[in-house]
Amino acid sequence: MSEKSKSKVVPLKKRKCGMCDKPAVHEYRPFCSRRCANLDLGNWLGETYRVAGNEPPEYDESYNEEE
Numbered sequence: 001m002s003e004k005s006k007s008k009v010v011p012l013k014k015r016k017c018g019m020c021d022k023p024a025v026h027e028y029r030p031f032c033s034r035r036c037a038n039l040d041l042g043n044w045l046g047e048t049y050r051v052a053g054n055e056p057p058e059y060d061e062s063y064n065e066e067e
């Protein structure tokens with residue numbers, strides 16, 4: 001990546017912030033601000049939990065049997 005961004009903030013191809021629909025900013029792409037980026041990170045962590053729980057169902061069953 002070269003540093004072409006000498007001019008202030010260059011909006012990406014009119015990409016919208018995934019959080020609030022504002023135009024995304026290069027610095028925080030694909031978000032409009034650090035705050036939105038952090039919000040998404042929070043969502044990510046939340047989804048990570050889901051993905052983590054996406055393990056083979058068999059495991060869940062055997063766990064039940066143990067009870």
Ligand SMILES: [Zn+2]
Pocket residue numbers: 017018019020021022031032033036
């Ligand atoms: Zn935003």
